[in-house]
Amino acid sequence: xxSIDFLDDVRRMNKRQLYYQxxxxxxxxxxxxxxxxxxxxxxxxxxxxxxxxxxxxEPAFHRGDLLFLTNRVEDPIRVxxxxxxxxxxxxxxxVHRVLKIHEKENGDIKFLTKGDNNAGVSALFVPYIGIVTxxxxxxxxxxxxxxxxxxxxxxxxxxxxxxxxxxxQDEIDCGFPTHPINHKYNHNIDPLQTVGVLLQIAFGCCRLxxxxxxxxxxxxxxxxxxxxxxxxxxxxxxxxSHMD
Amino acid sequence: xxxARNGKSGLLEKWRIDEKPxxxxxxxxxxxxxxxxxxxxxxxxxxYGYVENFxxxxxxxxxxxxxxxxxMLALVWDFxxxxxxxxxxLACCVISYFIMMGVLTLYTSxxxxxxxxxxxxxxxxxxxxxxxxxxxxxxKRFDDQYSLRVSFSDGKWRNFREAEFTKSVSTFFDDNGxxxxxxxxxxxxxxxxxxxxxxxxx
Numbered sequence: 001x002x003s004i005d006f007l008d009d010v011r012r013m014n015k016r017q018l019y020y021q022x023x024x025x026x027x028x029x030x031x032x033x034x035x036x037x038x039x040x041x042x043x044x045x046x047x048x049x050x051x052x053x054x055x056x057x058e059p060a061f062h063r064g065d066l067l068f069l070t071n072r073v074e075d076p077i078r079v080x081x082x083x084x085x086x087x088x089x090x091x092x093x094x095v096h097r098v099l100k101i102h103e104k105e106n107g108d109i110k111f112l113t114k115g116d117n118n119a120g121v122s123a124l125f126v127p128y129i130g131i132v133t134x135x136x137x138x139x140x141x142x143x144x145x146x147x148x149x150x151x152x153x154x155x156x157x158x159x160x161x162x163x164x165x166x167x168x169q170d171e172i173d174c175g176f177p178t179h180p181i182n183h184k185y186n187h188n189i190d191p192l193q194t195v196g197v198l199l200q201i202a203f204g205c206c207r208l209x210x211x212x213x214x215x216x217x218x219x220x221x222x223x224x225x226x227x228x229x230x231x232x233x234x235x236x237x238x239x240x241s242h243m244d
Numbered sequence: 245x246x247x248a249r250n251g252k253s254g255l256l257e258k259w260r261i262d263e264k265p266x267x268x269x270x271x272x273x274x275x276x277x278x279x280x281x282x283x284x285x286x287x288x289x290x291x292y293g294y295v296e297n298f299x300x301x302x303x304x305x306x307x308x309x310x311x312x313x314x315x316m317l318a319l320v321w322d323f324x325x326x327x328x329x330x331x332x333x334l335a336c337c338v339i340s341y342f343i344m345m346g347v348l349t350l351y352t353s354x355x356x357x358x359x360x361x362x363x364x365x366x367x368x369x370x371x372x373x374x375x376x377x378x379x380x381x382x383x384k385r386f387d388d389q390y391s392l393r394v395s396f397s398d399g400k401w402r403n404f405r406e407a408e409f410t411k412s413v414s415t416f417f418d419d420n421g422x423x424x425x426x427x428x429x430x431x432x433x434x435x436x437x438x439x440x441x442x443x444x445x446x
Contacts, residue, residue, distance in 0.1 A: 016301055023308045030315035030341065037318050038338040046327045 045071035050084060050093060056115030057082070057095055067095065077101070083113065270421040276413055277383040279423055280390055281360045284379055287432045294363035294377055300356050307351060311344040358382050358393075373399035377436075388412045392432065396439045407438050 039048040052065045060082070061067065069084055077083060079098050086093040096113035103109050266283065268275040288294055318337035322330045361379040376397040383390045390413050395406035409431060416428045 016298065016305065020301075020305060020308075023305065023312065026312045026315075027308060030312050031345075033315055033319060034338050034341045037322065037334050040327065041331055041335045041338060
């Protein structure tokens with residue numbers, strides 16, 4: 001029934017009106033895109049808004065919070081600040097707090113980071129490549145719990161356990177009792193879901209402020225129920241199965 | 245060749261449903277206004293045989309297309325040259341995009357106003373320049389008063405006249421949301437003839 005009405009509307013349009021409807025849709029998408037790119041330019045970071053996925057930074061950040069990031073070259077990173085970083089070869093960024101900074105004479109800087117909420121040793125050495133600093137503004141704090149991933153996705157992408165240490169063998173003091181083995185970290189931010197959230201917000205705003213041109217039925221992005229208990233998976237240190 | 249062309253136009257005829265009576269949701273303000281505007285356009289174009297001029301609409305389409313092109317450019321450039329290098333290009337694209345949005349808003353507010361049809365009445369003798377008939381309408385949100393304004397611009401003597409009527413949409417739609425074309429056509433024609441007769445007396 002619904003599809004027949006929709007087709008009737010389309011048939012009644014001439015070429016220009018059809019093109020205008022297509023353009024309208026394009027403009028919505030372009031507006032969201034331009035706002036995103038604009039934020040990228042202003043803040044200087046590749047991913048200015050990210051969604052927190054795991055609870056490793058509680059009570060500072062909870063799952064589902066949106067974080068605004070900036071990356072100003074002139075601001076140095078100090079101990080105690082929260083940073084969001086991405087490791088080469090891995091897609092998903094990580095948000096942790098800086099514990100120690102090692103600076104060599106040739107300019108190489110290494111950071112020791114750790115999540116606030118992790119009971120044991122869950123920290124990582126990262127060379128100074130592409131690090132993004134959070135401007136302690138979790139403003140606004142969106143607590144949207146409907147986008148958590150399905151079991152499959154969470155196993156595959158978001159929870160990974162690694163056992164290699166990425167610090168240099170020459171580095172004597174990397175702070176781990178079990179150096180160079182058994183370093184574990186969590187991926188806790190998902191850029192895909194961020195984009196999904198932004199698109200939903202953009203569509204929602206468009207619908208609020210204009211009623212007239214939406215002859216389209218927009219597909220809403222699929223909702224997934226939260227069936228994964230991150231805490232239990234993260235805490236399961238004795239799990240030796242390598243999940244990729 | 246002729247058979248193929250006839251076949252194709254036959255398909256096109258079946259696709260276009262101009263002859264079916266228009267039925268819309270009577271509570272949807274946008275659909276009501278759109279259907280009334282379309283019907284007014286039909287009256288002017290088919291009954292009086294005027295030729296539609298697409299200048300205004302094309303202007304808006306061009307502005308929108310240019311904005312989308314800026315967005316595409318930003319997307320493609322950022323994809324080819326990852327973020328830090330693409331920063332100046334991105335900044336330009338974003339700023340241009342928002343400038344185009346401003347231009348579009350100005351265009352729709354001041355140049356287009358509520359005009360949805362610009363049509364030309366061709367002079368049969370071919371000597372005088374064409375007369376221009378414009379239709380504009382307004383229907384406030386959640387209101388039922390629809391006003392249609394017809395303006396006439398004489399090609400030769402540069403006169404400008406306009407007439408309008410404001411009626412409730414319930415006079416044209418029945419309970420099911422079907423537009424009664426006869427009623428509407430009568431109102432529009434009456435409006436048109438007022439202007440046309442004024443032209444003759446002057």
